[in-house]
Amino acid sequence: MRPFLLPLVLLVLAGAFPFAMHAMDQGFYISFATRVLIYAMAAASLNLVLGYGGMVSFGHAAFFGAGAYIVGILAVEGVTSAWIAWPLAVLVAALAALVIGAISLRTRGVYFIMITLAFAQMMYYVFVSLKAYGGDDGLSLPARSQVGFGIDLRNDFTWYFLVLALLAATLYLLHRLVNARFGRVIVAIRENETRAAAVGYPVYRYKLVCFMISGAIAGLAGALIANQTNYVSPALLHWITSGTLMIMVILGGVGRFWGGPVGAAVLLTLEEMISGSAALGPWALHWQLPVGVVLLAVVLFAPQGIAGLLGGKRHA
Amino acid sequence: MLELAGVSKRFGGVVATDSVTLAVASGEVHALIGPNGAGKTTLIGQISGALGVDDGAIRFLGQDITRARQHQRVRAGLARSYQITSIFRRFSVLDNLALAVQARSGSSFAFWRPVAREAALFDEARGLAREVGLGERLEVLAGNLAHGEQRALEVALALATQPKLVLLDEPMAGMGPEDSQRMIALIARIREQVTVLLVEHDMDAVFRLADRITVLVNGRVIATGAPEAIRTHPEVMRAYLGDELAA
Amino acid sequence: MTWILFLEQSLNSLQFGLMLFLLAAGLTLVFGIMDMINLAHGSLYMIGAYFMATFAGATGSFWLALPLALAATAVVGAVLEISLLRRLYERDHLTQVLATFAIILIANEVVRIVWGPQSLMLNAPAGLTGPITLPGGMQYASYRMVIIAVGAVVALLLYLLVTKTRVGMLVRAGASNREMAIAMGVDIRRLFTAVFALGAALAALAGAMLGPILAVEVGMGENILILAFVVIVIGGIGSIRGAFVGALLVGMVDTMGRALVPIAFAEIFSPQAASNLGPSLSSILIYVLMAAVLFLRPQGLFPARG
Secondary structure, eight states, X not given: OGGGHHHHHHHXXXXXXHHHHHHTTOTHHHHHHHXXXXXXHHHHHHHIIIIITOOOOTTTHHHHHHHHHHHHHHHHTTOOBHHHHXXXXXXXXXXXXXXXHHHHTTSOHHHHHHHHHHHHHHHHHHHHTXXXXXXXXXXXXXXXXXXXXXXXXXXXXXXXXXXXXXXXXXXXXXXXHHHBHHHHHHHHHHHOHHHHHHTTOOHHHHHHHHHHHHHHHHHHHHHHHHHHHTEEOGGGGXXXXXXXXXXXXXXXXXXXTTHHHHHHHHHHHHHHHHHTOSTTGGGGGGTHHHHHHHHHHHHHHOTTHHHHHTTOOBOO | OEEEEEEEEEETTEEEEEEEEEEEOTTOEEEEEOSTTSSHHHHHHHHHTSSOOSEEEEEETTEEOTTOOHHHHHHHTEEEEOSSOOOOTTSBHHHHHHHHHHHHSSOSXXXXXXXXXXXXXXXXXXXXHXXXXXXXXXXXXXXXXXXXXXXXXXXXXXXXXXXXXEEEEOTTTTOOHHHHXXXXXXXXXXXXXXXXXXXXXXXHHHHHHOSEEEEEETTEEEEEEOHHHHHHOHHXXXXXXXXXXXX | OOHXXXXXXXXXXXXXXXXXXXXXXXXXXXXXXXXXXXXXXXXXXXHHHHHHHHHHHHHSXXXXXXXXXXXXXXXXXXXXHHHTGGGGTXXXXXXXXXXXXXXXXXXXXXXXHHHOSSOBXXXXXXXXXXXXXXXTSOEEEHHHHHHXXXXXXXXXXXXHHHHHSHHHHHHXXXXXXXXXXXXXXXXXXXXXXXXXXXXXXXXXXXXXXXXXTSOBOTTHHHHHHXXXXXXXXXXXXXXXXXXXXXXXXXXXXXXXXXXXXXXXXXXXXXXXXXXXXXXXHHHHHHHHHHHHHHHHOTTOSSOOOO
């Protein structure tokens, strides 16, 4: 029970959060918090392939955006059931990860970084060119997905709790995965790929499966982000978004379990605090500046990230 | 057990291994010696599957493995240790060995059950550690081991896959006299269970352990035979052993 | 598909390719010699364009502003290298990616603060705004011809510098084997700063020359940076020759693709298909090219590293 103490406390706090906000008449922050939770999921998925797997994928936004677009396109075509759209988003993202991973994982080092980046850009351009679905301007969804059972996701409270539940479930599954055989092998491959192969592991296969799982989770996060704002745009697939996800993972602590969620929370909160600050006046628009400085500082002086500074265990 | 027929490897204009033909019989300790740059590590790479074969064929236990992938050869019973220590430095000794044992016991596409619960893996890992003399060092991070201990771990990792033939690439590299004696004793112990193809520069070890010796110079086999025959072989003495024996 | 259209697109390809080469040359040198991935190279391109627009506005002369902008950007590049980037040489690629990504964010905001969020006006030099008549009777924008000329001359100078001078030999030695260059007693630190400043100047030149054609705005660097990376991956990291061939190839595929694919689609399928699929297909052509090159020759076409 002990190892689950921290997550349980966090869960309780997260559960109480919307009620507290509502009581303080700060309803807006519920929506903000939901956004943080969604990006926490996306960052956690990147942390799996980047932190645990050591694969520097600079094209993760492709899976995130693809998931979002599947939900968006289906919604516009009249398919609004979450039970159809969301699994489909995950499936499409996983397939994209399979194809992109199958090709990219044959390269290594900087070539891998470049080729994942290139594939993500390809997908970006594909979606930009879909004039029927908004093209460059993006696509508005008529409403959030339908879940049935009388649950109305248009209610921000309900939406928050659903996202929280999904994030908790995802993190739990990830927790089991990294401690299971698969997780060990992935980390071993990251540590010493030659030795892992010499000991008998078909390294390529493991990396590919890890890549696919990571992509699938990013696809789910994408499905959620489409619902969050009822809007999808090609910017979700842009390499700047991939970079943002990477920043979250690094800030939070690459390879540490809570790295993704911590990084997402810190980055988005920082962004919100600075850009929303009345005290900063017109300077608030330039929130990317302190973000850049903080990132630079972390990268240069605290490579283990915030979770690392707080004593999070590095997996292996 | 292992047969090489005319195996060659070229890197651009350089011929690293040149029509190498040799055979390792089951149960023997076969030593591969030669001056630096003779192509020994390249040959080991070709046998283990890390490097390709430009010409020739390799047969293991009767099967042609020339095109087989590395992990397939490991599954078939062919394991290797590295000349430059290649271990999982940030894992403990126990975890290093458990990982190797895990590779051959069932699929690791398992996402749910925590590895910590698989006592069998860790028991076997402990046994392996004891066999190579690391029984008291299980919790130490591999990167923090002394050099001699790391080389022992190298050998243990090769053994963890339960091979029939183990390729030991300079296991005594960089070792002092005490560690070397321990390694010689270790190899003498493991030869009871596995066939060994040993690449070494340490002539003391080679002549103590080997049943047969093959000499490689400039990628070519210049002699194969029993230790005494090699010791007195004129070409070998000229090309290689002459300086060593005189010293 | 007319002959004139083909010729026009060929010239456009050449123009774009040569500018890409200027950008890619600096990138590949830094990558090849210092083993550093520099995402902020696009920011130097942007700063070059912004300096150019400012100096051109202040002096009223395009050609006077050009060397000023190049020098200013080279200084910025050198300062950046000395103060910050040289800490990254020993770090892994991921760290470099993130750190230089951070620099992009910072640079974009600084430019926004100093120059404001709207795009700047940069005009082609007076007297070159009209078309020029080529042999054969075809009309082509005279400024674009100037870009081709400038690009070709600089490419030639760079080639001579790298192959015929002592400095160039040091650069090539550094690109193929850094340890050896150090062992030969080369003052690595100064060489690195010089290489970086040169790359910055080249990027600035590309930015300044393309300014009148493309928009001078924040974020202009990111769009073209990724093309530059594709160029050096195709050409081979560390190789100027590779950057040249790669840039011309990419310039050609991209320009021709955008022009020809919609036409081909309209002929073969329908105008509908052309406007729907054409643009996206032509955009992804260079990435397909890169994937193909990586598949067939993973080290690029002219790998500098032995």
